[in-house]
Amino acid sequence: MNAIEASAIELYNLQESQPQGLSMDGMVHLVNNIIQYQHKMATEAHENIFDDMDDGVYNQQVSDEDNSVYESAKRCLAMFCRSWSLTSVSNHEKYPTSGDSSFSGSANLCSNSTVKAIVACAQTLAKVSPLQGLDFMISCLLRRWPSRCTSRQLLFLRLISVLLVQLASANFYMDRFAQAVCDAFQRIRQCILSPHILVAREACSLCDDVHLQHLFLLRDKCLLDMVSTALHDNAKFHWNKQIQSLSDDKFDAMLDLL
Known part of the structure; x- marks a missing residue:
């Protein structure tokens, strides 16, 4: 996770020229897989403890190791979101610009592989760790709105809608x-x-x-x-x-x- 986080920071610092050999799609998928793997290992460990208990009562707790992985995944996801865009446009957007013209053909983000990967990763994070998912929505999406980048605004809107539904469906008080x-x-x-x-x-x-x-x-x-x-x-x-x-x-x- 440390290596992925360092690469995510590199992508964020060099937004206009993606470093050679770095694939955001691949890294986002990897983060998603790590989150799922960590949750699977934690669930299996808790089930083993439950099987060994005579009274059959056990409250699953998120360990410090789990929290560390989810926290790192949240930071990586935030960097991916803030470094991704199709094209940036001026804040004075009332009238179409050349940037808008080149972007309009890709306005539907449903087919964009990176967008799908980021949305899936955010949904996984919110599912396995609602607190981290909520903090991601608040600190990355709502407090730092990308007013000067249209494509990123569309991504953030999509993420907000997905996270709202996922967090509302979690049986967890926040x-x-x-x-x-x-x-x-x-x-x-x-x-x-x-x-x-x-x-x-x-x-x-x-x-x-x-x-x-x-x-x-x-x-x-x-x-x-x-x-x-x-x-x-x-x-x-x-x-x-x-x-x-x-x-x-x-x-x-x-x-x-x-």
Whole structure:
């Protein structure tokens, strides 16, 4: 893990020119496999202890070694997220630029192998260690939003939606989770209102996520009002007609949830 972390830092420091011989895809997959292996070994160790106990009562605890691996994996994942991008664009994104033109063809990140690897790794981390997954979402994604890189904003939006669902599904109490959910939907709201077409479109598409609807929007009227108000404002005031129409359609769908 130390070697991977050093390589991740190298990728972050040399974002514009990836060092020869370093493959982010391969490293992300390796981190994912290490997390899974560590969790498997810990689970087997706990099961062996459980089998040896006469009373059949044992509470599985995350060891210091497990925490060390998950913490290192979280740092690596943060470096991968912050060094990955398809192209950077200006913060003044109201009107298309050459950067936007070259990026628009790859706006759908579903087919990007690195994005899929990063999302899968983040989901694995949140599954085996919800506390580390929550800290990753708060410290890497929400507090350090990549306002000047469109492709990274789309990646972060995708990660936030996946982590919200994964963390909400974990049977584990986390005292920071409620505030993180509020902050996450505030960020989604800001992205819905983004002047950049791709960011606004990606954020609007999250309104169709059935898991987000049932786990959050239907259970918290404040979150539902936050999203529906942003969609309503977009339908009236966004500079792009396509986003206006898309927001109007999503707002009509939100009315069924109110």
